[in-house]
Amino acid sequence: MKRIELFGSPADVATMNETVEWIARRIEARQFTQHVVVNVAKLVNAQTDGQLAESVRACDIVNIDGMGVVWAARALGFDVAERVAGVDLFGSLLGLAAQRVFPVFLLGAKPEIVAEVAKRSAESYPGLRIAGAHHGYFWDDERAVVEQIRESGARLLFVAITSPKKENFINRWRDELGVDFVMGVGGTFDVVAGKVKRAPQWVQRAGMEWLFRVLQEPGRMWKRYLVTNSKFAGMLAKAWFQKQFFSSARPS
Template sequence: MDSATMEQSVGAIKQRILANQFTQHVVVNVAKLVNMRKDKTLADSVRHCDIINIDGMGVVWGARLLGHDVPERVAGVDLFHNLNAMAEKEGLSVFYLGAKQEVVDETAWKMRKTHPDLKIAGVHHGYFWDDEEAVVNLIKKSGAQLLFVAITSPKKENFINKWQDKLGVKFVMGVGGTFDVVAGKVKRAPVWMQKAGLEWLYRVLQEPGRMWKRYLVTNSQFAWLLVREKLKR
């Protein structure tokens, strides 16, 4: 994982794009780290990335507990906004892939409203698994330089890793549920909960049926892994 601030991350990504250097990006949180231990395909997809940011206060605190200097959390949704602002400034085009069609359309509309000079090369929903290659070709033909993939894990990581050479973009990043947040379909936790590392709890309270197992189970497993590692040291 890359121990970096938001500013350092955006700067590194910008430098690589302008240098015509392909960048496969991913953010990791507690759930993803735990799932990587039993899902080899997901683990390989994450490890093949050029930049791995830490999205999740649990990982930040865990790393610090084990003696690693992690300056801050780089949340995927915040990085998405920062990279779109950078793309507008540098005249780079973006492509939004994922979520339902109405959600990705609303995301594009809101991003144009916030960034009037942003070049949006195209949008496409995230339900295309019967013909992945057609969507890959659509992205390539769009001429987009940055691709944001809003699909659940591990599908997005594996899709990006599988097709990275065929996408024709300079930067690709999985952004999970970011489009739902930007489009206003899902509310983000208050800032105080984000800083306190309780954003996961806010999501569980919003969608208990879908989220309780993902967060409560993986958080418990991660805590046990930290205890074991700390005792070893």
């Protein structure tokens, strides 16, 4: 996979199939893999949050999630074929885990949500082994949860906690988790459990999935997206003009 730099953050240019195949090879080889996706909000927040930026940089694979980031990368001259959405990758990796008998651990969300995700996942992917599950409210004793994950025998760990908590948790404990692959999946558990609806395909392709989310949870989401989208537009405009200036300034 080709690694590029976007607004100071690494990003790997890969399709969904390439990503799954690459992860599968590393799991088979028992090669630890720390995964993250970058979207508009994460790229914006990483500009001022050094710990988040460091956690992203520590990852072995950084997928581009969100059409806004795809379009920005293309505008800056990078050949990005498609987005690799975290929620879609989660489903693909559950299918892989079921097929190759890789136990998985589900961490995050409310107790009833993670329990529903475990139930639906086992139903949707016959043969999937759920090694364990735990809600996301454990900050008074992180080590106990880490020990539970390590002792479960899980090969894949999915962490459904808000950013930047999940990235920093994963990076902080990566050497003690005992898994071969770990991925932060954000709000994916809410989607899988049916609490939040996924935007239709045409909305996703139009890059308006964020607006669909705002319409479902306006009180919580409108300010977040208004601020981060506006800042990202400014970051992109600055980077684009700098690229044009330096391109025109080069001697022919």
